[in-house]
Amino acid sequence: MAGLAPGPPVPYRRPGRWVAYVAVILLVAWFARLVVTNPNFQWPVVGKYLFDPNILRGVLLTVELTVSAMCIGITLGIALALMRLSSNPLLSTFAQVYIVCFRGTPALVQLIFWFNLSALFPVITIGVPFFGPDLMRVDANALITPFVAANLGLGLCEGAYMAEIVRSGILSVDPGQREAAAAVGMTHAQTMRKVVLPQALRVIVPPTGNQVIGMLKYTSLASVISVTELLASAELIYTRTFETIPLLIVASLWYLALTTLLTAGQRVIERRLGRSHSDPGSKPRRDFVAAVGRNLFLTP
Amino acid sequence: MIVARGVHKRYGHVEVLKGIDLDVDAGRVVCIIGASGAGKSTFLRCINHLERPDAGYIMVDGHLVGYRRVGDRLHEVGERELCAARANIGMVFQRFNLFQHITVIENVSVAPIMVKKVAPAEARERAMQLLERVGLASKRDRYPRQLSGGEQQRVAIARALAMEPRVMLFDEPTSALDPELVGEVLSVMRSLAEDGMTMVVVTHEIGFAREVADEVVFMDDGVIAEKGPPSDILRSPRNERTREFLSRVL
Numbered sequence: 001m002a003g004l005a006p007g008p009p010v011p012y013r014r015p016g017r018w019v020a021y022v023a024v025i026l027l028v029a030w031f032a033r034l035v036v037t038n039p040n041f042q043w044p045v046v047g048k049y050l051f052d053p054n055i056l057r058g059v060l061l062t063v064e065l066t067v068s069a070m071c072i073g074i075t076l077g078i079a080l081a082l083m084r085l086s087s088n089p090l091l092s093t094f095a096q097v098y099i100v101c102f103r104g105t106p107a108l109v110q111l112i113f114w115f116n117l118s119a120l121f122p123v124i125t126i127g128v129p130f131f132g133p134d135l136m137r138v139d140a141n142a143l144i145t146p147f148v149a150a151n152l153g154l155g156l157c158e159g160a161y162m163a164e165i166v167r168s169g170i171l172s173v174d175p176g177q178r179e180a181a182a183a184v185g186m187t188h189a190q191t192m193r194k195v196v197l198p199q200a201l202r203v204i205v206p207p208t209g210n211q212v213i214g215m216l217k218y219t220s221l222a223s224v225i226s227v228t229e230l231l232a233s234a235e236l237i238y239t240r241t242f243e244t245i246p247l248l249i250v251a252s253l254w255y256l257a258l259t260t261l262l263t264a265g266q267r268v269i270e271r272r273l274g275r276s277h278s279d280p281g282s283k284p285r286r287d288f289v290a291a292v293g294r295n296l297f298l299t300p
Numbered sequence: 301m302i303v304a305r306g307v308h309k310r311y312g313h314v315e316v317l318k319g320i321d322l323d324v325d326a327g328r329v330v331c332i333i334g335a336s337g338a339g340k341s342t343f344l345r346c347i348n349h350l351e352r353p354d355a356g357y358i359m360v361d362g363h364l365v366g367y368r369r370v371g372d373r374l375h376e377v378g379e380r381e382l383c384a385a386r387a388n389i390g391m392v393f394q395r396f397n398l399f400q401h402i403t404v405i406e407n408v409s410v411a412p413i414m415v416k417k418v419a420p421a422e423a424r425e426r427a428m429q430l431l432e433r434v435g436l437a438s439k440r441d442r443y444p445r446q447l448s449g450g451e452q453q454r455v456a457i458a459r460a461l462a463m464e465p466r467v468m469l470f471d472e473p474t475s476a477l478d479p480e481l482v483g484e485v486l487s488v489m490r491s492l493a494e495d496g497m498t499m500v501v502v503t504h505e506i507g508f509a510r511e512v513a514d515e516v517v518f519m520d521d522g523v524i525a526e527k528g529p530p531s532d533i534l535r536s537p538r539n540e541r542t543r544e545f546l547s548r549v550l
Contacts, residue, residue, distance in 0.1 A: 181399075182383075183350065183393075184387065185386045195399055
């Protein structure tokens, strides 16, 4: 191949790209103009309420509800997954039935159900079932506050989803790991805590991040049972002032900000996962899963 | 040290073990050879009750493994007793099975800390001694995936030794290794044998069996077809199937 001019090869021309660029930019510009010039969006009102104390209280409650419902969901999910995988047929069936019931009905229905629990059990008693004396009697309306009902509804439903995520994580761990743990004399519980679950984390964490983001948005369902989370706080204001659209935009901006924050956090965690999967040549570094495993599971 | 009597095992309709009797005295090295599917690995896994024998029993160091004798019957024992029995039996797997999420030194020290309740500092010190013994002290902070197959298997041997077992079981310890890595694992096993460890080794390494084993057991179709000193079995087998097998592998 003599006589070639120096320099890199001329890239292939893609005229279609330019057409696509122009189309997308035009579309975005048109939409932006629509949003900015339409006075009905009432942008000054959005600015006025964005950091309103009532809205901020709603944001706080949304975050609280997300955290507590996810805690219930994750704890329940681990327990249900272990039951589901247990050799005890009764436990396994119980877990399956639970998952069918709580995953098979809408979260909104469950939420309203818990909110109206007092219609079913006006007085809740704690004591020995069937025979024994009651140790405690509580009025259901006093016990099941809207916040408690929202936690139960969202958390118990989340447990069903988390159970399947945890189960797939456990099943992803090589059975040889369990055999090796058994061979050195570890009990089933030790094997789960120190060998299987820490390794299952690698598979469990990414979808759990999705679940947290989903939960943040699902907490808006609690607005129907008068929990004044973010959406309800916005509603309370616009039912009074009729500034519906700007307040929905305020709520949406907060939801977007929070989910963006969570997405960034999820990416950091995922990047730190898989240190023990790095190449033989790379410098050994502290493995994130191992670090979690050490703190959560490996303390004797 | 190991006494097996009438060990049977079946999976569904397939009878994998059809009555195995075997005695291994303390400090002896027994190599089990035979074609794949002969039941070698299944028998080895019965010794530490990873497989539950359907009939017969196995004793290690004078204690039944997985069972307790009540009158004239065997009763299955609970988890605690089974785990205590397994803690005295080291096992090395074909595919190493190192704990992937923790470092080399943690792999070697985790079982003593968890099972024997050894103080962590002491367990780590002992783990370092064992890693030095298998020549991997410098890899203490690596993760298993960062090691070669031969290195992983040597760590696995150290992990088993950390429990100070009375016997060591090896389930085809070199079968998953690249040929050039087999030697380093065999030499660790040879030094263990020289130190007087009681060992049962399922292997395809006839050379290792000839050199290190006190006794070679040839298994065929779920039974022990022939056993004896390696010089007899490997040089002048009497059994037709043994002769056939050896002519194929040698």
